[in-house]
Amino acid sequence: MEKRTYIYFIDGEVIIETGDVKIYEMDGKLFLEKGSGHNFWADSMELEDYQRQIGNSPKGDCLEIGLGLGVASNYILSCPNVKSLTTVEFDLDVINAYRHLEPIPNPKHKIICQSGYVYMMYTKDKYDFIFLDFYNIIDNNTLRALVEYKELAEDILNPGGIIKAWFDPYTLEDEAEEFFKLFGDEYRKFLK
Numbered sequence: 001m002e003k004r005t006y007i008y009f010i011d012g013e014v015i016i017e018t019g020d021v022k023i024y025e026m027d028g029k030l031f032l033e034k035g036s037g038h039n040f041w042a043d044s045m046e047l048e049d050y051q052r053q054i055g056n057s058p059k060g061d062c063l064e065i066g067l068g069l070g071v072a073s074n075y076i077l078s079c080p081n082v083k084s085l086t087t088v089e090f091d092l093d094v095i096n097a098y099r100h101l102e103p104i105p106n107p108k109h110k111i112i113c114q115s116g117y118v119y120m121m122y123t124k125d126k127y128d129f130i131f132l133d134f135y136n137i138i139d140n141n142t143l144r145a146l147v148e149y150k151e152l153a154e155d156i157l158n159p160g161g162i163i164k165a166w167f168d169p170y171t172l173e174d175e176a177e178e179f180f181k182l183f184g185d186e187y188r189k190f191l192k
Helices: 043-054 069-077 092-101 116-121 140-157 173-183 185-190
Strands: 013-018 022-027 029-034 039-042 061-065 082-089 109-111 127-132 155-167
Touching: 013 092, 022 092, 029 092, 043 069, 043 185, 061 109, 061 116, 061 155, 069 082, 082 092, 082 116, 082 127, 092 109, 116 140, 127 140, 140 155, 140 173, 155 173, 173 185
Parallel strands: 061 082, 061 127, 082 109, 127 155
Antiparallel strands: 013 022, 022 029, 029 039
8 A cells, every 4th residue: 555645734845855844935924844743943934933932042052952944053053242153953854944945054053963962962163042942842751851952951051040941831830840840930931
């Protein structure tokens, strides 16, 4: 029997495809899909969330774990006090898709294809701002990973530096409370 695949965005147009990653354009918005039917990132719909959650925290040398469509990357790079941004993304197809979207590289932006966990464990670099954005939902598995990632981030954070993580405003109450314990009550205002 032939395996069926489904196009997630029936009305969308595939504008970039590399490996199992597709970028669709639909109604003027971009969506990144990894594997059939798994939407992970939508650019214009998430930009406002990133702006509100990250605010003016990015400064100096920044580290981002997870790339997606590069919405958070581009926002971080637009902050006036940012000297550099290192983005660590595990999936080479995601990186290649991003490079099709942004064909002229920003000289302040370095992208590394590696596990964020491994990178933070072994890097000798220190950062002034670290943003964790490597997951699509906040559940028990994500929370366990976030505890470990935050500990690693603290080891490579410069004094006075800031660690932030993407918060899904639709997170269930129990998981949201655990997230707040890790990253602070300031995120509570983003609940929907």
